[in-house]
Amino acid sequence: xxxxxxxxxxxxxxxxxxxxxxxxxxxxxxxxxxxxxxxxxxxxxxxxxxxxxxxxxxxxxxxxxxxxxxxxxxxxxxxxxxxxxxxxxxxxxxxxxxxxxxxxxxxxxxxxxxxxxxxxxxxxxxxxxxxxxxxxxxxxxxxxxxxxxxxxxxxxxxxxxxxxxxxxxxxxxxxxxxxxxxxxxxxxxxxxxxxxxxxxxxxxxxxxxxxxxxxxxxxxxxxxxxxxxxxxxxxxxxxxxxxxxxxxxxxxxxxxxxxxxxxxxxxxxxxxxxxxxxxxxxxxxxx
Numbered sequence: 001x002x003x004x005x006x007x008x009x010x011x012x013x014x015x016x017x018x019x020x021x022x023x024x025x026x027x028x029x030x031x032x033x034x035x036x037x038x039x040x041x042x043x044x045x046x047x048x049x050x051x052x053x054x055x056x057x058x059x060x061x062x063x064x065x066x067x068x069x070x071x072x073x074x075x076x077x078x079x080x081x082x083x084x085x086x087x088x089x090x091x092x093x094x095x096x097x098x099x100x101x102x103x104x105x106x107x108x109x110x111x112x113x114x115x116x117x118x119x120x121x122x123x124x125x126x127x128x129x130x131x132x133x134x135x136x137x138x139x140x141x142x143x144x145x146x147x148x149x150x151x152x153x154x155x156x157x158x159x160x161x162x163x164x165x166x167x168x169x170x171x172x173x174x175x176x177x178x179x180x181x182x183x184x185x186x187x188x189x190x191x192x193x194x195x196x197x198x199x200x201x202x203x204x205x206x207x208x209x210x211x212x213x214x215x216x217x218x219x220x221x222x223x224x225x226x227x228x229x230x231x232x233x234x235x236x237x238x239x240x241x242x243x244x245x246x247x248x249x250x251x252x253x254x255x256x257x258x259x260x261x262x263x264x265x266x267x268x269x270x271x272x273x274x275x276x277x278x279x280x281x282x283x284x285x286x287x
Contacts, residue, residue: 031082031095032056038158040150044110048158049074049097054085061164062094063284065171065195066155068115068178070097071107073272077173080277089286093171096159098151108132112140114147115177117184121206131177144181148189171195171283175272177202183244186223187215196225197279200233200268203240211240216247224257226282228275230266237268257282 036048049070053062067077074097084090100110112131119142122128129136159165172193174182179201185192187210203211225248229241245260252258259282263274 038154047099051078051095053092061166063166063169064094066096067173070099084280091284108134113143115181116141117144118142124207169194173197175199190220195283198227199275200229203244204236208240222255224283226279227260230271231262231264232267
């Protein structure tokens with residue numbers, strides 16, 4: 001009887017150690033995330049969702065990926081990067097989500113203003129449109145240049161004064177209006193980012209006013225670009241994206257990675273998991 005009790009106790013101890021070991025292994029593979037509040041010169045308050053690589057080391061230098069719409073994409077971006085990192089030869093990257101405090105209405109208001117490069121032109125578009133519950137009009141759109149100043153003057157300074165950052169290899173990930181903002185930076189602020197993940201970008205904005213071929217010709221030849229769209233999305237969105245990717249094909253060379261994809265039976269939101277996962281894989285896989 002004593003022998004049975006001793007064996008039972010030993011089994012229990014080994015089981016507890018095994019569980020603790022599994023927990024320790026799991027925690028070793030978790031990403032550390034820090035939330036930092038920042039404010040623009042105009043008094044707008046934002047949150048930076050800063051996620052460090054699994055093996056983060058203060059003495060190393062890291063690339064950064066700034067992803068827009070952190071309010072709802074944070075978990076998806078972090079999870080996609082973690083799976084990629086644990087299963088493939090991936091670079092270690094600091095992820096920075098740009099977010100706000102507030103509800104869905106506040107988030108829609110923020111993104112409609114910050115990510116659009118010009119005021120919505122109702123006469124040109126010939127339609128009244130809403131994004132979420134917010135009507136697109138002069139007062140609610142056209143704040144991209146102000147947001148760029150905020151990124152340069154506050155966001156980059158905050159991150160690059162805290163961590164060792166490769167300033168020449170910043171990346172941006174954007175979906176919908178966020179993708180439009182990324183494309184606008186690609187053609188007008190060519191020094192800011194080197195890596196672009198554009199998911200269903202709203203190139204249709206104001207009758208595709210930024211799609212002119214001379215804009216695409218201004219793109220640097222050493223940038224990496226991934227563009228993806230779902231074939232179940234609207235024709236208004238898909239057609240200008242196809243024209244954009246045709247132009248991007250012209251600047252492909254041995255110094256860059258440029259890839260575009262269309263997926264059957266995926267719409268404006270179901271494209272997100274695939275677009276984020278594959279975009280990270282394309283841009284940040286090790287050579």
